[in-house]
Amino acid sequence: VIPLADLADHAARDFAAAATPAALEDAKARYLGKTGVLTELMKGLGKLDPEARKARGAEINAVKAQVEAALNARRQALAEAELCRQLQAEALDVSLPGRRRGAGSLHPVMRAMERIEAIFGSMGFEVADGPEIETDWFNFTALNTPADHPARSMHDTFYVEGDHVLRTHTSPMQIRHAVRHVKAHRHLIDAGQTMPEIRVIAPGRTYRVDSDATHSPMFHQVEGLWIGEAISFKDLKAVYLDFIQQFFESKDLELRFRPSFFPFTEPSAEIDIMFGQGPLKGRWLEVSGSGQVHPQVIRNMGLDPERYLGFALGSGIDRLAMLRYGVNDLRLFFDGDLRFLAQFQ
Numbered sequence: 001v002i003p004l005a006d007l008a009d010h011a012a013r014d015f016a017a018a019a020t021p022a023a024l025e026d027a028k029a030r031y032l033g034k035t036g037v038l039t040e041l042m043k044g045l046g047k048l049d050p051e052a053r054k055a056r057g058a059e060i061n062a063v064k065a066q067v068e069a070a071l072n073a074r075r076q077a078l079a080e081a082e083l084c085r086q087l088q089a090e091a092l093d094v095s096l097p098g099r100r101r102g103a104g105s106l107h108p109v110m111r112a113m114e115r116i117e118a119i120f121g122s123m124g125f126e127v128a129d130g131p132e133i134e135t136d137w138f139n140f141t142a143l144n145t146p147a148d149h150p151a152r153s154m155h156d157t158f159y160v161e162g163d164h165v166l167r168t169h170t171s172p173m174q175i176r177h178a179v180r181h182v183k184a185h186r187h188l189i190d191a192g193q194t195m196p197e198i199r200v201i202a203p204g205r206t207y208r209v210d211s212d213a214t215h216s217p218m219f220h221q222v223e224g225l226w227i228g229e230a231i232s233f234k235d236l237k238a239v240y241l242d243f244i245q246q247f248f249e250s251k252d253l254e255l256r257f258r259p260s261f262f263p264f265t266e267p268s269a270e271i272d273i274m275f276g277q278g279p280l281k282g283r284w285l286e287v288s289g290s291g292q293v294h295p296q297v298i299r300n301m302g303l304d305p306e307r308y309l310g311f312a313l314g315s316g317i318d319r320l321a322m323l324r325y326g327v328n329d330l331r332l333f334f335d336g337d338l339r340f341l342a343q344f345q
């Protein structure tokens with residue numbers, strides 16, 4: 001049995017040893033509960049005479065108050081310890097940088113297309129647009145491609161119902177633009193006055209039945225057309241050299257024409273470039289086709305080929321983008337893999 005005088009200290013040590021609120025409630029019960037020490041002492045008061053009971057009762061109440069004070073102090077301490085633990089556990093480091101919401105970005109082929117449009121735009125070329133599903137006339141016939149030409153075959157061209165095709169190049173847009181331009185200036189032409197030159201590029205999606213590391217069924221082309229009364233190969237070379245130097249941001253590159261054949265140009269030439277530095281240094285790279293627009297195509301625009309002439313060129317935008325960005329597999333452009341695309345933020 002603990003003497004009354006030591007009870008408060010004893011209880012305080014008991015409460016201090018209680019590590020959790022539940023343990024503290026158990027310790028509390030030992031002193032203040034139904035069978036607690038203090039409760040038993042109070043019960044013992046009944047045996048005493050009134051005088052002694054009053055005095056003893058006061059002594060017990062004084063100790064009870066000390067025990068309750070010790071109990072509340074411990075409750076407070078446990079509550080603060082719990083709060084401190086929570087604050088530690090749930091602390092937010094407000095100095096951390098915010099979580100970025102990944103910003104989208106333009107696809108590398110579209111970046112190349114916009115770059116090409118800006119460069120030709122600075123040389124006075126308009127940008128034509130037109131349907132991706134084309135008629136046989138605009139995709140082949142108007143471009144002097146004979147009925148039995150291999151390009152028309154099913155293993156090269158996607159046919160959709162009727163005699164429509166998925167355009168195999170962006171040339172149809174050039175023809176459409178030229179026909180509209182000639183119609184709009186018919187009055188000047190017939191009056192023997194000067195028709196404003198046709199100076200247009202036609203960038204866009206094109207489709208061919210082909211698929212490997214350097215060919216995709218859908219790819220992107222840009223074609224250029226400059227028609228006037230005295231436009232020749234020298235203009236083509238000047239325009240193309242300026243374009244390609246700006247596109248690759250380098251004057252340290254050479255350009256050469258290599259004789260070739262296209263139904264819509266005569267004479268025709270492939271254009272190769274060679275970088276003076278970098279990983280592709282010293283290698284001739286085919287980048288375009290070009291030529292003097294064929295007289296029949298001039299006629300199909302509604303112009304007299306004895307009076308109007310000019311050049312045309314065509315380039316694969318995906319190919320130019322691959323060269324500019326060092327991409328070695330065309331299919332990477334179309335996989336939609338964010339690890340690849342994020343490099344072009």
Ligand SMILES: Cc1ccc(OCc2nc(C(=O)N[C@H]3CCS(=O)(=O)C3)cs2)cc1
Binds near residue numbers: 169223
């Ligand atoms: C009215 C009109 C008249 C002539 C035209 O000639 C467009 C031309 N294209 C090429 C050419 O070689 N193109 C290909 C090269 C790479 S590619 O991406 O496969 C397309 C040469 S001349 C176009 C429109």
